Each structure stands twice: as C-alpha cells, then as structure tokens.
Amino acid sequence: MALRVALVGIYHESNTFVEGLTTLDDFKKGHYLKGEAIRKEYEGAHHEISGMIDVLEQAGIELVPVFFAEATPGGPVEAQTLDFLLAEMLEGLKQAGPVDACLVVPHGAGVSQNQVDMDGYWLAQVRQQVGPDLPIVGTLDLHANVSPRMVEMTNCLVSYKKNPHVDMRQTGEEAARILVRMLKREVQPRQVLIQPPLSISIEQQFTSQEPCLSLYKRAGELASRPGILSLSILLGFPYADVPEMGTSLLVVSDDRIDLATEVGQQLESYLIENRKFFVGARNDVFQALEIAERNPKPVLLLDMGDNIGGGSPGNNICILEGLLATQTLRYFVCLYDPEAVQTALSHAIGDSFELSVTGTVKEGVKKLPLAVRLVTISDGNFTEAAARHGGQVNYAMGKTVVVEVGEGSLLMITSRRVPPFSLNQLLSCGVEPAQFDVLIAKGVIAPLAAYAPVCQTVVQVNTPGVTQADMTQLGHKNRRIPLFPFEEV
Template sequence: MKWIIGAFAHETNTFSTVPTDLESFRAQTYLQGEEVAEVQRGTETVVGGFLDVLEQRGDEVVYTVSSHATPSGLVTREAFDTIGGQIVEGIAANRDADGILLALHGAMVVEGIDDGEGHLLGLIREVIGDEMPLVVVLDLHSHITEELVDRASMLIGYQKYPHTDMGERGREAAQMIVRIAKGEVTPVVSLNKPPMIPVCGTCHTEGGLYKEMWEVALRSDRPEGILSTSLFAGFSYADIPPMGHAIVVYADGDMDVAKTEADQMAQMAWDRRAEFLYTPTSVPDAIRQALAVEGQPVVIADIADNPGGGGSNDGVEILRELITQGVTRAALATIYDPKVVEEAIEVGVGNMLTTSLGAKTDDFHGQAMDVTGCVRSIWDGHFTYKGPMSRGASASLGTCAVLDIGGILVIVSSKRIQSRDPEMFRAAGVDPMDQKILVVKSAVHFRAGFNPIAADIIIADAPGLTALNLSQFDFKRIQRPLYPIDL
C-alpha cells in the first residue's frame, strides 16, 4: 500500500507578541522529502511511530515535510501557506495513495485563521475529496472544532502529559489507517465540549483527575465498538472561540456508542471541574521550601515562563530571588538572551561579565536584572533528548554561555526551548545532581525527565504568558462562560 505522511506543528500563544514566521520553523525543525525519514526514523516522535509501522509492513511512503516551531505568537500567513502548501502539493502529486497520515498540533492559530489545522485539512480535502482516509495525530493541547472533526477520518490525541506517548500514538494512527483503508472499520465520531478549560499545570497524567479520566476512558471493559477516545485538554493561552476542553470518541459504525461514551466523559470532567484548579507557590516561598527539603536537587518549575507554551523564556524573577536569599548551589535552564551570549563570547571563558540579563522580549515576564558572573563555558547548544519524552530526537538551544553568578549556574541560550530533560544541564557541563536547586522553564513536561532525580518539585508563581491564573489574561473572543475564567 502507499501512504503520504507530513508533520506541521505549532502551539500558538495568541497573547505573545513574538510572531512565528518561516524563519521560526527553519530555526527549529524543517525537514523535507527523504530527510524526514532519515532524521525521524527510530525516534519516539509521531512521525517515528508512523514509520515504525509502515516500514515494517514494507509499504511505500511519500514524505512531504516535517516542521515545527517553538510555541510563540500568531503564525504568519507566509509560513502557513509555504509549509501547509508543501503538504498539499505532496498530496496532489500522489492521488493514488491509500491514505494520509499527519502529525499536527491542534493549537495553531494563523494570521486571520483561528483553526489552522481545520483550515489545512480543508485545503487537503479540496484536493482529494471526501473518500481518502486521513488520520491525524494531535497534541492533547488542542482546540477541537467541528470542521477539524468533519475533515479527518480520525483524530488521535496524545494520552500522556508529559507527552511520552508520541511514538505510540504515531504507531496507533498508522495501524488504524491501514484498517480504515482496507474497509475493516468505519469510524463514526462524537464530539463533546463541556464549557471549561483545565488549567495547563494541573492536567498532567501523573496523578489527579486527568489521570483518572484517562483510566476511565481506556478501561478494559469499555464498549467493544470504541475505536479511539481522546480527552483533549485544550490550550488556555489562545483567545479564540474554540478554546476549551474537548472529548472526541470514535466508534466502529455505531453513533450511539460514540455519543454515550463522549457524553459520559464530558460529564465526569464537568462534575469534578474544581479539581483542575491549582494555586502555585510564591517565588520567595518556593525557594524557602526548596532550601528546607532534605536531599537534592529540588526542582523549581517556572511555570509561567514556559517557552513550551509561548513564554518568552527570559524571565529572571526566580534568579533574582535566589540571589536575594543567598543561594550558592543552584542551576537554571535557561534564560533566552542572545545578546548576553554574544557579550560572554566577547569577554571570553574564565573572565567576568557585568551585564543586564533577561526580560528583553516583552513586559509580561518581569524586569531585567544587572548581574556580574564568571563566564564558565561557551557551548554550541546541541543535545539529544535522553528522557522518556522525545528520546533520541536532537535539539538545539543555539549558542549558549554558562554564567556562574555567585555559585548559581545560569545557562543563557540563543534559542527558546522548554527545559524538559536533565540532559540540557549535562550537555552544558552542569551536573544536575550537584545542585541544591534546579530551576526549569516548563509547566509539566519536565516531570518526565526530572521526576526520577528530583528530591522534590515545587511550582513557582513568577510572572509570564503561561501563568496558571487565567483571570489575568484579557480574553475577548473565547466562548463565555468558560470555567474557571468565569467561575
């Protein structure tokens, strides 16, 4: 059989003032044609999962493009038209294919287009019509629209947050599209959107309500006709009408089964919605608590400046408080500040640098601070994920400088990337086990890699574009009322 695959992902924080242009995708991942397989084969990514199954079957695979950019502001029309256009062209040139597998995000907002993924699937359906199977894997932080559901044969969302199941969902999608193409199953779908948005930091799957919901959704005695259930958490930092929680259930030909299940899961989320609320710890208290913990390292998550959700990655409020409280054994990954990296290169390794660090992107992430530190090392920023999430995939922070500010080791980067793997410290020459406190810029993903080494984890309430308290965002276009913004 013959399949077309493509990947195009962006999680758009519409409050961010940083536009996401073609260069943003090029700077992150932008693979074309055969490169897609060469780079992603064997990795625990969605495309890696597609390839595991399709190559095992000995099928023919056509690669279009695989591209994603770090979460930030609106995707430009040029970027969308260029990358989305390459996927559509690849499909148009291979209409004899048996089906299309896409790895998208589900929270891409383009200039003038709220539903980037739904729009892309519309362009694809214009080319192939309604018949060709089209199975899409989405991040669980997705905005699900009727259009998106209508245009896909099946949407499959990640089940794990941290997203440790990307490869697994890719394999599931590839197996499913084969069954659909052979006519073995006929998916029918039910979408239910309770008027709520689970707050990002609380809907992880290591404990709590979201984990319980998944256990119910995947129970061993669920009705046999169910082909797939996705519990899309939604992505809170997008001021667009479809923002919110979404349950999507596919059953084999039986609409009643799909609808009963979707309604039941939505009711469970709604009835217990208060369990998604969460109050993070103030920054001074977070550091005091960390210092009181026996053992190390204690991980403090700067949840509100998470570049994985559109944070600017350059807030220094936790660093400021570490210095205020006299902490001398800590490490921080990362502060995005290419200007300081250049200055560090100029003064050279082993020399002192006095500069203004951080908070250069916008007014949402606190103030810059004057620091003096020793340039401990300059690093090219390349590393390979070794934790459970994206294992084997490589990434780059751009050129980095490690500054030693009175015993606090600060990795200053030239690119924005969520700190979700201890390997980021190790590759920068910083032993994470040697620190009393590790500060990471991440909401939840860090848990996958850091749980095994952390003496404790504390969620700190610094300012930023991915803050847990949604009432501080000026929402104008979302559906109201939406819990917990409208309690």
C-alpha cells in the same frame, strides 16, 4: 501493488498572548523537512511519526513522507508563512502521485494571523486536494483546542494520553493501526467531538497524578466498550484566545455515532461533576523558595509563567531575583538572551566581568546586572535518545554560554529559545544537575520526564507571564461562554 500512504504535517502551538509572530525562519530553525529527510529524522525516535513509520512498514504499506514543519511554541503564525508552508505541502502531495490514504500530524492548537483555526484550515486544504473519500487519519497533541472543522476534515484523530508527552510514538502507532484497518475495510471510523464547558487549569494536567489520574482511568473504562476504536481527552491550551479554547473529548467508534456520543457524554458528565478538582493551589516565588529550603535537594522549581513549551519568551527572572535575594541556595537557571551571549563571547573562559541580562518581571522588562565568571562556551547542539516530552531527537540552542554567579550557582544563556525537555541540555555544556540545591525549568509538567529522576522535590511556581497559571487573568475575548473556571457551570 503495495498501498501508498502520504504523510504531511504543520505543527505549532500558538500563544495568542505573546507579542510577535512565528515566522518561516522559526520553522527552519525547528524542523522543516521534506521527503526522506522526515524518515531520517524520526525513524526509531520517540515521536508519533516514528510510530507511523513502524506500523506501516510492518503492514507492508509504503509510507510516502511528503512534508513536515514544526516550530518552537510562540506567537501566532505569520500569514505569509502559513501560505508558504501550505503551498509547499500541497505541491509535495501533488508530486507524490496517487496515494491510498493520508496520515496527518497537526498539533491542534495552531493559530495564524489570517486563520484562527489554523489546523482546521490546513486539514481542509488537504481534504480538498485528496478528495472526500480518501482516508485521512492523524494525531493530536494532548493540549489541542479541537475545532469541529478539524474533525469534519478527517476520518480519525488520536491524541497523546500522557503529560509529559512520553507516549507520542505509541499515539502514532495507534493512529496508523486504525488507518491500516480502514484500508483493509475492517473498520469504518466515525468520530464525535464533545466540548464540555470547562478548561482544565494547566498545573493540574499531570496525567500520572490526581485529578487527571482518575479522569484517565474512567476514560480507559469507557474506551474498552465494544465498538469504540479510540477515546481522546484533549486537556486544552488556555493560552490561545480562540472559540475552541478549552477541554475537549474526541470519541471514535466503528460506524456507531450513537455509541460514540453516549460514551463522550458520560465522560463529559464526570468532568463537570469533578470540575473544581481541576483548579490547583499556587505558590508564589518566596513560598516556593521556602519549600525548597526545607525539602530534600535537588529541588525542581517549575517556572509556570515562563513556560517555553507554551510559547513564552524564556527570559523571566522572577525566580532568579528571589534566589539572589535569599543567597542561601545553589541554583541553575537557563535564560534566553542573545545579546548577553554576544557580550559574554567577547571574554575568554575564566574571565570575571559584569554581565547584564535582559529579563521579564511582573512590571515588564528590566536589565539585571550580575557579577559573573565565564565557565563554558558551546555551539548549543545536543541530542536526546530517551522518551522525553516532545519526542524530538536533535536540539539547537544556538551559541550558548554558562557563567558562574556567586559561589557555585550557574546561569546558562542561549541564543535560541529551547524548552527544558532534556537533561542533555545541561550535560552537553558540562553542567551536572546533582550539584545544585535548586534547578529552575521553564515549564509546568513537560520538564518532569527529564528532571524528575534527578530531583527529589518538585514545586510549581506561580510566576507572572504569558503562560501564568491563572488563565482567568489573561483577558480572553473570543472564548466560549460559559466556561469554568471563568464562570460557574
């Protein structure tokens, strides 16, 4: 009889500085999948689940997809929503019948109303149900804030190694291969968590450039030592005010706790010695626009304070106001504003009218009146087949409009928050990226996988908001101390 492996996951990146909670409706608008619907969504995609499917199939092991729920990053998960999702997961796991192992897909930076360490909590519930001896192996987002409980409740966790996350499928493959070797009794994973006293600044987390480039090179050298099965650098998610917030190292050895600890401590020493390189220089809006004026076009302006992939509202208008003030650059901006969408839908394509958008600025929320012409109305659905950050295939922005503002500048307004991980977000609405001087993407590193091929210049913009680049200004109360750059270490 073939071996059977269950697959379960609750996946959310929770920003505790965001007002409001992530609800069951948010998960159902994201991905709320049971049974074979999981395989149908991800088979052949660029996602960790896709890699898991492939490896088990090649090994002749039956994958039993049970439950996977994922919502766009936002505020902490509502208590009753977590209770519901977990009950659905555990019941599905029970109904799946006897299994030989379990593959798990947490994010690693999940927080709920009633469980600060949300991922550690649901992993513990899975462990309790399947028993102490059943192998549990899984993946983590590179931005995980890893808790000791998450490590204790699993045999092996493996994180993405690239930001933007274009290696999710490969990460799923790595985790599944370790699980297969466990089931064949070829290896006995032992994992060690090391939490250096620092948190890497978000704008310095581009793994293809310094300072991360040298960090990952050093990690690769250490991971090649005999007996090391996996080495993960969790750069961390600074927008969750939890004790685990910060950079972590997760080293998995073949039954050698001493070796895993030694390797982790060597990499920790490298991080501490080079800590000051992991805090970057920052450009405000007008500095960024000056750079855009004098550099090759199109220019990608990364709106760091309104990083939808980090849980932000998606409606910061600081860069838009700067562009309106200078009036020298043709631009594309996308904003989340369901009310403005409904107002625009009362007009016909080609109509000119005044439209007020509701946006956030440093001082709070304001209405910004604009003279616009309605260009496009869309259902907001699009797909992405290439390897892009997040690895998702199907996207839904809700009812979406595109309006022209001034001569040749376009504003896309959506009914749902969708992070800028795919150029098909624009192309599906008839927007050609190459026609602009400036494109604004609400993110920090993640949009580069999609936008870098069409943008000759990239500028990170230090905008205000719940994902602002300077984490020391957010007002953490629960983080560990000392932690660089909050304190010197």
